[in-house]
Amino acid sequence: MHIPDGYLGPQTYIVMYGAMTPFWAVAAKKVRATLKARQAPMIAMAAVFSFVIMMFNVPAPGGTTGHATGAAIAAIVLGPWAASLAVSTALVVQAILFGDGGITAIGANCFTMAVIMPFTAWIFYKSLCGSENSSVRRKTIAAGIAGYISLNAAAFATSILFGIQPLIASRPDGTPLYSPYPLKVAIPAMMVEHLFIFGFVEAVVTALIVGYLYKAEPAIFTSEVTRPMRKSVSAILWAAVAVITILTPIGMIAPGTAWGEWSAEEIGKRIGFIPQGFSKLQNVWNALLPDYSIPALSGKYGAVGAYIISGIVGIIVSGLIVFAIAKLITARKPSKQELESS
Amino acid sequence: MNQNPPAAFNSAKANESLAPFTPPDWWASPDTEKVKSSRAFDRASGKTIRGIASFMKETVFAQNHAVSGGLLQSLDPRMKLVTFFAMIVSVSFIKHPAHLLFVYVLTLALAAMSRIPIPFFVKRVWFFIPIFSAVIALPALILVPGKPIAHLFTLAGHDISITSQGLDSSLLFVLRVASSVSLAILLTLTTKWTQLLQSLRTIRVPSIFVLILGLTYRYIFHILDQVLETYEARLSRTISRQSAAKERGWIAGRAGHTLIHAMKTGDGVYEAMASRGFTGDPVFYSEHVSGIGDILFVFTAAAVIILIAVFGGFV
Incomplete structure (x- = not known):
């Protein structure tokens, strides 16, 4: 490797x-x-x-x-x-x-x-x-x-x-x-x-x-x-999140759109037509977070700022989902052996 | 405390040991018969022994070239390190196979001027990484989409051809890997490892990290030597093959023991360092002073990099 x-x-x-x-x-x-x-x-x-x-x-x-x-x-x-x-x-x-x-x-x-x-x-x-x-x-x-x-x-x-x-x-x-x-x-x-x-x-x-x-x-x-696991785990997760968030604007500097993040128009250009379902779906998504930007933040730097803010919102939402899943997995009953030893 | 000679000399047991040798029962037990067919030991442990031995031999012989008094050996290691790193980075920017070929030929010339036998150098560079990369690059000849330049065959109605882009990208890939590996190996072959590590401080690698790298390099050989001895000791008293599962258990135990041993050695090394006044901040000194030759070399290397960049290399 x-x-x-x-x-x-x-x-x-x-x-x-x-x-x-x-x-x-x-x-x-x-x-x-x-x-x-x-x-x-x-x-x-x-x-x-x-x-x-x-x-x-x-x-x-x-x-x-x-x-x-x-x-x-x-x-x-x-x-x-x-x-x-x-x-x-x-x-x-x-x-x-x-x-x-x-x-x-x-x-x-x-x-x-x-x-x-x-x-x-x-x-x-x-x-x-x-x-x-x-x-x-x-x-x-x-x-x-x-x-x-x-x-x-x-x-x-x-x-x-x-x-x-x-x-x-x-x-x-x-x-x-x-x-x-x-x-x-x-x-x-x-x-x-x-x-x-x-x-x-x-x-x-x-x-x-x-x-x-x-x-x-x-x-x-x-x-x-x-130290106990939970504190350290959250420290690592936060460090990873910080690195990713800071690195995000690099995606803005790089020419072209990130792979797999094409808008409907770009897909049209790339494959020759726009899948119908895709254009409909995009309208729904635009209503929530219009193209990752917030109207008040315009211009090049505003766009970078908006990208980061959208990123943070996205991270919090996905973080909450992952946290909920992790809670469900770890919320298990203590084993018999653990009960005996405690 | 006990002034008497050891028990074995005067006890009845001494006589017992002189009795005719009788093989223990387990030699004839069905367990050892059953697993005779497994070649687990020969396969894995033999490979381990050969691997460690050849690694040590190669490293020791490679260091001989660092003192053989050629062009690169005579340069200030700090200048050499910075120049070679700059060359490796510029190789990563080149966009035409011809320029990469030029750099590769340059490394051969440098090797010759540094009294490194060319067949040895070529073998050392190409063996493994570039040959492996060439195998990886072969399918790219036809897989990279582009303008067909040589028709190979037709498969289920599709024409399979070598594309111009495929040929170019394969050449770029293999030549880039070969040139970079050549530069890296030229640097390690012509520099003593102690000097190479000390030179890292010129590119602002923290001194504590340089110390850790040096300790790592030094103790790799010490620990490998112990592993080799463990394997040889076992081989010398192995009379039957074991099942693969038992073999895995033994190997994992030795690997685990290596970790324990390494950590204990680390403790000992620290105590030895502390007793000599180590406080956590290493101090380095350098015996090298750059001369006119070093400056000439750096300028020549810079000129080569600029030439490649100007003549359409980087763009």
Whole structure:
């Protein structure tokens, strides 16, 4: 999943570096607060682990072998912020000292493997394994699921980065300048192997390692002694929301309309006719938030401001929906074991 | 405290150990017979051992080129780092295959001037990433829509042809990857890793991060060495193959143990650093001073980048 140099255009990799910079800053601050002067060797050793784990080949069904990427295990054991720094370090060492993964793509590689993967793994692990007193079996299964989902989330993000290249960087005659395949090719090409092969390898290895660590050295799970989940989860969500909201105006600067956000007229231009249902639907939508803009805010800068305001409204609405769904899922009865232990 | 010799020397057990060797029961147990057909160990663990060994060998040999006294080796690593990063970034802006080919040939010339054997350099660059990219780029010849230039065959009534855009985008893709990888590998081959990391401070990478990168690089080899020894020790006392499931359990246990061991090593490293006065703020010193050669190199590189940009490269 290491994106080499030459696969992504500057429009993408510069934005990814931009997205990673605040993340690294926050992660460094958080890790410094807990590890103090100890942070340098500890992060380095966690980075060593996330490098070395890729060397452990595991027999996979069908006579093949595979290896885990380690970001999920690091997140489960050390917490997502420390894991994020550790995996970033490993990726930078690989890119600069071993020529594995592009130097221009460091931002993009860190975003998929050092942000999306550890945070997804950690959120799924924490929400599935229940309280600290849950059985090791349950924690093992939770770790496996977290490994599977997080690897696929990272692979999906990578495939989107590949797939948008022909859309945002082509010559006027349609020649793609970087990764040549559109989303409809890039997504299946990446996802089939991750959903059906690598995801399961990651799941099994993550589960087995977490199970082993609970038996051999339970004290190593420093992520559990950090603050309770809810506060941290909301902090991550807010950080992600802030990054996305701030990056939104870049969509305004870029020429053309974002892919998939065409108005009826543009679709007409692109495919030769306007689907009837589409034009009707657009009128309904315009009534609610006319083309993402508020009449009082006009002009170029007004439009950017309106875009951001509309974005915030959209984020709050979708946030409420996600929050409601999450509440429904997590509002489960405590297990028998938990009742006994409490 | 106990002044007597160890128990084994004077106890009855010592005599027992001299008795004729009798194989333990489990050697003949049906369990080991049953799994004989599984080639799990050979497949996965053999690959791990070979992988680690070749990784270490390659890295050690690669560092030999950093001290072989060619053109790039003689430059100030800070200048070299900034110039090579600028070159890699400008390669990402180029829009014509011919310009990329020019940069690629330039990297070959630089390699020759830096006393890096060309066959070794070409193999090192192309092996894996650019070859893999070339395989990926092949279908793009026909998949990218555009003006047909060579008819291949007809499939279910559709003409399948190589398009002009497809050919151009494949060439751009493969040459761009090859040129960027060549530049990156040229930089790592001709610079000592300690100098390369220290140079990162010239592009404003925080010193604590440079320290972390250095520690990571150093301890990768230490930990890999331990993993290799674990595998070799096990191989030396393996008399029968295990099932794939048992094998996975063992490997995961070793991987988990590696994490425990790495974290404990980190503790030890911190204590060693603290005892020598480390407070959390690393201090670096540089022994390099830029000379006239460095300035000439930077100017030449800048001229090349400007030339490509002016002659229709970036637009």
